[in-house]
Amino acid sequence: SRKVLSYRERGDLCQHPVARQLFSIMEKKKSNLAVSADLCTAEQVLQLADQVGPHICMLKTHADIMTDFSTEFVQSLTELADRHQFIIFEDRKFADIGSTVQHQYRDGLYHIADWAHLTNAHALPGSGVLEGLKQVGLDKKRACLLIAEMSSKGNLATGDYTKATVKMAEEHKDFVVGFISQSQLTEDPTFIHMTPGVQLSGSGDGLGQQYVSPWDAVVTRRADVIIVGRGVYKDPDPASAAQRYQTAAFEAYQHRLAN
Ligand code: BMP
Numbered sequence: 001s002r003k004v005l006s007y008r009e010r011g012d013l014c015q016h017p018v019a020r021q022l023f024s025i026m027e028k029k030k031s032n033l034a035v036s037a038d039l040c041t042a043e044q045v046l047q048l049a050d051q052v053g054p055h056i057c058m059l060k061t062h063a064d065i066m067t068d069f070s071t072e073f074v075q076s077l078t079e080l081a082d083r084h085q086f087i088i089f090e091d092r093k094f095a096d097i098g099s100t101v102q103h104q105y106r107d108g109l110y111h112i113a114d115w116a117h118l119t120n121a122h123a124l125p126g127s128g129v130l131e132g133l134k135q136v137g138l139d140k141k142r143a144c145l146l147i148a149e150m151s152s153k154g155n156l157a158t159g160d161y162t163k164a165t166v167k168m169a170e171e172h173k174d175f176v177v178g179f180i181s182q183s184q185l186t187e188d189p190t191f192i193h194m195t196p197g198v199q200l201s202g203s204g205d206g207l208g209q210q211y212v213s214p215w216d217a218v219v220t221r222r223a224d225v226i227i228v229g230r231g232v233y234k235d236p237d238p239a240s241a242a243q244r245y246q247t248a249a250f251e252a253y254q255h256r257l258a259n
Pocket residue numbers: 036038062091149150151152180196197198209227228229230231
């Protein structure tokens with residue numbers, strides 16, 4: 001099999017500034033851990049971001065679950081991202097026609113394009129979803145992931161749907177820098193694979209979530225970045241939990257490099 005490239009080597013191959021920055025942070029901080037801050041107040045999200053900041057390459061948000069989202073929150077989160085060096089990824093999962101997602105990305109209460117370096121979209125609507133997002137995001141040097149596979153039980157993002165999603169990404173490389181997936185979908189080293197549904201202890205959550213370990217995600221399924229929510233923020237000591245996941249995922253990456 002072909003040599004596994006390091007994050008540094010892959011960053012050097014990337015054109016998109018967000019992809020380059022992410023790979024560079026991963027290499028520098030020795031972290032392929034993204035923490036999902038699925039908390040409902042600004043104070044909780046900011047506190048978590050500050051606690052786990054040294055251990056992560058990326059913080060994932062769901063802005064629309066917050067009760068007190070504000071421009072002050074965005075400013076504080078951006079300061080934390082600069083201080084700790086992490087990418088901000090708003091997990092918006094756009095899934096409408098181009099004209100609608102354009103507004104959802106740029107306007108409304110959240111102005112996502114103004115603060116999220118990275119967001120994501122379902123391929124379901126066809127390439128119009130990307131054409132719409134691009135008209136807003138490209139000028140701001142934003143990037144997008146396509147959701148090619150999901151972690152949840154019974155999801156429909158499989159087989160030909162997944163293949164068509166990869167093709168759509170290949171046709172929009174100026175904006176799409178990778179995938180949310182459960183496995184490696186392409187050998188193209190400039191595409192980043194991020195895998196949610198990762199936990200060290202549990203196997204599921206009773207609502208369809210299915211977990212694999214950091215080792216399985218990175219070594220068996222060839223994820224570049226693991227995304228961990230409750231495994232970190234439900235822990236009584238989120239900083240230590242983040243450190244555990246960081247170590248587990250980075251050792252798995254180093255194992256891949258060496259083998
Ligand atoms: P947790 O680790 O607590 O199960 O959280 C997983 C996070 O990843 C959630 O924010 C969820 O929205 C997201 N996610 C997922 O679990 N599976 C997917 O296939 C795609 C996701 O974005």
